Amino acid sequence: MPRIAVKTRFSSSFLPIRLRQAATLFALASTSTTAPFASSFNVLAATSFSQQHTSVFGVLRRTSSSLSKGSTMSLSSTTTEEEETMESKVADDLMTPASKLDALRAKMKEIDLDVYIVPSDDPHLSEYVPDAYMRRKFLSGFGGSAGTAVVTQSSALLWTDSRYWNEANLQLDGSLWTLMKQGQPDVPSIVKYLGEEAVKQYKTNDGDKKTLRVGIDPFVHSASFAKEFSDAVKEAAKTEFDDESLVIGKLDTSNANLIDPIWGESRPQVPFNPFRVHPLEYAGISLAEKVEKVRDQMKEKKATMAVFGALDDVAYLFNVRSMGDVDTCPVGIAYATITNDQIILYCDSRKVQSPETKEHLAEVTIKGYDEIVDVIKEHANIEGNKVWIDTSRSNLALASVIPEKALVDSQNAITPMKARKNSAELEGMRKAHVVDGAAMAKFMAWLEEEVAVQGKRVSEVEIDEVLTSCRAEQPGFLECSFPTIAGVGSNAAIIHYRAKPGELMKYLDTSEGILIDSGGQYEYGTTDVTRTWHFGEATHEFKETYTRVLKGNIGVDSMIFPENTPGFVLDVMARKSLWEAGKDYGHGTGHGVGAALNVHEGPFSISPRFANKEGLKQGMVVSNEPGFYEDGSFGIRIENLLEMQYVDPEHDKSTNSEEKTTDKKFLKFAKLTMIPIQKNLIVTSLMSTKELDWLDAYHEDVFAKVSPLLKENSAAMKWLKKSCEKIDRTS
Secondary structure, three states, rough: OOOOOOOOOOOOOOOOOHHHHHHHHHHHHHHOOOOHHHOOOOOOOOOOOOOOEEEEOOOOOEHHHHHHOOOOOOOOOOOOOHHHHHHHHHHHHHOOHHHHHHHHHHHHHHHHOOEEEEEOOOOOOOOOHHHHHOOHHHOOOOOOOOOEEEOOOOEEEEEOOHHHHHHHHOOOOOOOEEEEEEEOOOOHHHHHHHHHHHHHHHHHHHOOOOOOEEOOOOOOOOOHHHHHHHHHHHHHHHHHOOOOOOOOEEEOOOOOOOHHHHHHOOOOOOOOOOOOEEEHHHHHHHHHHHHHHHHHHHHHOOOHHHEEEHHHHHHHHOOOOOOEOOOOOOOOOOEEEOOOOOOOEEEEEHHOOHHHHHHHHHOEEEEEEEEEHHHHHHHHHOOOOOOOOOOOOOOOHHHHOOOOOOOOOOOOOOHHHHOOOOHHHHHHHHHHHHHHHHHHHHHHHHHHHHHHHOOEEEHHHHHHHHHHHHHHHOEEEEOOOOOEEEEEHHHOOOOOOOOOOOOOOEEEOOOOEEEEEEEEEEEEEEOOOOEEEEEOOOHHHHHHHHHHHHHHHHHHHHHOEEOOEHHHHHHHHHHHHHOOOOOOOOOOOOOOOOOOOOEEEEEEEEOOOOOOOOOOOOOEEEEEEEEEOOOOEEEOOOOEEEEEEEEEEEOOOOOOOOHHOOOEEEEEEEEEOOOOOOOOHOOHHHHHHHHHHHHHHHHHHHHHHHHHHHHHHHHHOHHHHHOOOOOOOOO
């Protein structure tokens, strides 16, 4: 599935009380010169909480007096998921897009804010999050997983990347919202826009109110965003007024989240589902070994504490997984810290309940989810202590309590460890893709029979449901790895399209093609695959474009390159054939994939973004997914997951690190995805002999690995055998 940026949502009013206290303390203390992520951003002092605020974390009510007494949170789970969904929908129906903006602007006016920012992030800066955290969607109506809303008294703007432009155009009320097409030459970044607005306000306002006041929730913005904002307003002041020290813009975190009171009681509950142990046979490295590796790197950094805020980092570190906290991602809501003598997991107590999990975490101290800010602050303020935190992957509220002299800001130890899979993880990924190939063969045998043979029209929703059921039959299947994208015809041009009953939903027949991007979470691995199919007579333009997309896929797949080569070096091979026809695509070519973890994983990528210089290494798993999208007509994408292996370039054979005798090591890709590519859509005259050989060899490999799993399913076996036959090179 294409990825450009990883973003999502969390609400600080859903946070336990002590975290909300910390947010207030953070704002109050932010004038101190000891906290680098407070003082340098001119964060305004906090105002008092309202006398009573009602929110939903179960059912939570708190008063200003209870906050001062440090009271605990009251939880109740009295409604079903279906009832909550219905209540939320009713609330959305009662509030119009205009009334939501009016309510927000009224609150902004009350507290003298000029701008309020509503991102797609949660306190863990996740990509996919529960419905309870989708505040930007509630406010704007835009449902894409990446995007940021910026609201002033006179305008409402939505920034999102090219994957979501079509979707945003369809979902936003154009009379209220302006779509800012992120990455376009004439579209400023959010911080640049804020700098420009600060200049305008400073120039035009008389009296005391000259500084642009920008409201944010520190729990859902990264510390790096605060730095970017500070740099942007300084640059604007220097450019316009020749005075970098002139304060023309300030961040205000004192009022935390303004959307929560507008959403109110209809907000869904935040889930807390139990952790389960991820077995060592799949994890490959024990919790104790991982902690030892982290502590070794802490010594190198001269750090006395390491902080982990990303949910997949926590799940990987502790060898635990969870289902239900975050849809399609096997992670649980938690933080972690490691010191020289203590390992702490911060989570709701309901997450550590089973005897197996308790035994697995016997050497781990379990603290409440809301205690992390206090623990970090206390540790960071002890003389000589240093706290290692990756501010690009941690929220501002955590980073702000660390004095500058105690801050170690760099990529954490888990991120690169997680990206480079060990032998057990790679074996699990290979197994998952073979099993997934069997599920896809069963599904495609059904779909082709329905559409091509019986001439039926099948809805996108039914296609999604049947594909999921085919995966669910496979051993070890847990859930989809992301919401399935099944787009017929023009819907295939909506890169992250999600089929739902309604006016947008289409039916597949022989007149149009379909793009299906889907994947599975298995106990032992994660899959992500895209194929484009057509069961009728496709146009020449469709076939030629399909062939060029395939050539791009083969171009990347066939590369041999030095280890530590950054991904942008490979990206051109995916686009070369499309460029020759004057075509291109707006998303990246490849993203990392977790091992029984998140389907999108960093820190590396294959994309045109030169800023990502993370080197590619043996053991990494990456997607390879060039595509092309003709708005209003069709979309094509072909995606395989690839494993990076050492190779002897002279003989083009796999090797291992011990066999290498030269200083420079080389890598090649080994295909993980085991699903045929539709041959009758290929214009063979555009393909080289080497590319056709690649296709035949791939199909031979697919059949050899997947067919043993289909012995009891004659229809799927028949489909697989036909799909894996050698291509007719005369067509």
